[in-house]
Amino acid sequence: GAVVSQHPSRVICKSGTSVKIECRSLDFQATTMFWYRQFPKQSLMLMATSNEGSKATYEQGVEKDKFLINHASLTLSTLTVTSAHPEDSSFYICSAREAIFSGTYSNQPQHFGDGTRLSIL
Amino acid sequence: KNEVEQSPQNLTAQEGEFITINCSYSVGISALHWLQQHPGGGIVSLFMLSSGKKKHGRLIATINIQEKHSSLHITASHPRDSAVYICAVKSPDKLIFGTGTRLQVFP
Numbered sequence: 001g002a003v004v005s006q007h008p009s010r011v012i013c014k015s016g017t018s019v020k021i022e023c024r025s026l027d028f029q030a031t032t033m034f035w036y037r038q039f040p041k042q043s044l045m046l047m048a049t050s051n052e053g054s055k056a057t058y059e060q061g062v063e064k065d066k067f068l069i070n071h072a073s074l075t076l077s078t079l080t081v082t083s084a085h086p087e088d089s090s091f092y093i094c095s096a097r098e099a100i101f102s103g104t105y106s107n108q109p110q111h112f113g114d115g116t117r118l119s120i121l
Numbered sequence: 122k123n124e125v126e127q128s129p130q131n132l133t134a135q136e137g138e139f140i141t142i143n144c145s146y147s148v149g150i151s152a153l154h155w156l157q158q159h160p161g162g163g164i165v166s167l168f169m170l171s172s173g174k175k176k177h178g179r180l181i182a183t184i185n186i187q188e189k190h191s192s193l194h195i196t197a198s199h200p201r202d203s204a205v206y207i208c209a210v211k212s213p214d215k216l217i218f219g220t221g222t223r224l225q226v227f228p
Contacts, residue, residue, distance in 0.1 A: 020220050034216070038162075041220075042209075042220065043207075043218040043219065043221070044209075044216075044218045044220075046215055046216070049215070085226070091162055093162065093164065096163075109166065109168060109169055110154070110166065110216065112156070112163070112164035112165070112166065113163070113164075114161065114162065114163035115161075115162035115163060116165075117162065
């Protein structure tokens with residue numbers, strides 16, 4: 001089946017560091033990738049939607065300059081947490097939607113990465 | 122009130138038991154997903170459905186569009202089924218997630 005690889009799986013770093021998380025679709029092309037954040041025992045919250053070759057669409061309350069998203073190819077999107085602080089510590093997970101058109105793109109399957117646990121000291 | 126509600130929040134079962142997890146939603150949707158999140162955090166998509174019923178192995182998912190309700194059933198549960206099960210609806214083009222049901226199956 002379709003595989004989404006997310007790397008790294010865990011990051012521990014000092015406050016002020018910038019952290020880059022990669023999300024790759026391994027065996028399919030993804031025109032759209034989604035970045036989510038999850039706090040312990042809570043739902044996934046959508047942070048932003050990235051479309052290949054265009055600027056990401058951020059959800060209300062998510063700082064664009066803080067969470068930089070780049071979707072330069074049909075198989076790779078990156079999320080960079082700039083100047084990370086302890087309150088940015090969380091579980092970040094990406095998902096990718098297959099680029100096969102079957103009437104509507106919106107009902108294409110979404111495949112999830114294994115997530116990145118970010119801890120800022 | 123959340124747009125996607127799941128019940129129960131926590132569920133424990135003995136190996137072999139039949140399990141049902143429920144999901145109700147209050148928005149118009151184009152599809153509903155059932156997801157499985159393991160302790161490490163990775164998420165696996167179990168089903169995407171917009172009507173009727175789907176079956177995969179010991180898992181069955183049903184949806185009633187008129188009642189805005191879906192159920193996930195696990196037959197002959199096994200300890201390896203222990204995970205958080207998440208219902209997510211697509212409305213209109215974004216996924217809205219429930220808070221999940223934490224399932225523990227004991228041998």
